[in-house]
Amino acid sequence: MQAAPTLEEFRALANVATRYRHQMESVVEPLLQAALESPDKAHRDELPRNLEKLTAQLSEMTLDEARPALDWLENQPAWAMALQAAGFTTNNPDWRTARCEKFASKLIEQYDQTPERFMMYGHMESLIRITGEYLEYVSGVASALCNYLSNSRVRAAIEGPAHASKIKRLLQELEASIAEDWVNPAVLRRLKRLIQTSKAIDLIDEHGLVDQPSSRRKDQALRTRLFAEDIVRLHYERFRTPKKNAVFQLVSLPVIEQPLEMRTIERIIQHVRARRSEMAGKTVLF
Known part of the structure; x- marks a missing residue:
């Protein structure tokens, strides 16, 4: 029986979505921009196939960096049933082809309408989302498993309120300390603008530390x-x-x-x- 992954191995899996995003931004975004600006029509015609191939390679390469935890997870019957219940399916093996074709068609259409005002950011976000859906999910589950194994969520739940009270008390002491009547008024005004203790306390009161x-x-x-x-x-x-x-x-x-x-x-x-x-x-x- 395969041993359960270590906390560090789960952390590697929790980071795959971030690594995929970085790879997409550094490798795929320049390819998209070059295809849109190229006078050669063939570059645009090849864009869906190039996107399909490249996103598949980047996805696989990113997952390979976290293979111990991923292999263990994908061998668990509970994981397979969870994926099914979450709506993931392998019924359509051509899902990547269809998504890349639709994305490329919409990208080219919007670029041609207003090339001078075209912004790539929103389109990259869309491409990362539609091609990295599984990576985002497995990263999220692995992150939750890291919180479970490290007890970090338990510590936050048990110790959080007292820690928040301690921080508020220290902020109040800081505010009182810099308000002494012998402090240079000009310096005091600048300190209050920089430190903004009242806003920090309001933030903790409204949202909490966790x-x-x-x-x-x-x-x-x-x-x-x-x-x-x-x-x-x-x-x-x-x-x-x-x-x-x-x-x-x-x-x-x-x-x-x-x-x-x-x-x-x-x-x-x-x-x-x-x-x-x-x-x-x-x-x-x-």
């Missing part, structure tokens, strides 16, 4: 509940829906010591949904 967890009850299942919460947030980010059946499969992975019942997952989803609604009405400061 997002409010669904649970702080310190029992054996706390790590798993926080892992499930990370996955629910990932699903809202990627799919705009919690996909509870996929969450249920992922908390059944062999590295998870305390699986959850579906009703617990549903309570976590309710918390995340309520928190998202609450945050939607607040000013985003970070």
Whole structure:
């Protein structure tokens, strides 16, 4: 039986989406710009095929850098069932061809309409999203597994409120210290503009140092509940829906010591949904 990956191996897998993005921006973006600006029509005609080939190579190369954790994950029945529940499918082997053809056609059309005002950034974001969907998802799951294995989410949930109070107290002490009547008034004004302690305290009060967890009850299942919460947030980010059946499969992975019942997952989803609604009405400061 294949041994479970180490924390460092999962961290390598958690970074594949970022590495893919960097590779796409450094390798593919110049290719797109050159094809659009080339007077040779053949360069544009070859663009879909070149994109398909290059994005496939970059994806495979990026995943190869995290092969130990990826191979282990892809050998787990729970992972296969989670992918199915999340909507990933291998029924269409030509998905990359179709997406690259559609992207290239739209790219060329928009460039030709207003070449002088054409901006590549939004198009690169679209290409990264449609060709790196799996990498983004596997990175997100691996990141949640890193949080689980390192206990970082547990520490944040348990120690976060006290740490936030400590930082606020230190900010208040700093503000009082620089406001002594013997401080040069011109220097004081500049310090207040630079430090802005009141804004920092307001930020902590409104958003907290970490997002409010669904649970702080310190029992054996706390790590798993926080892992499930990370996955629910990932699903809202990627799919705009919690996909509870996929969450249920992922908390059944062999590295998870305390699986959850579906009703617990549903309570976590309710918390995340309520928190998202609450945050939607607040000013985003970070």
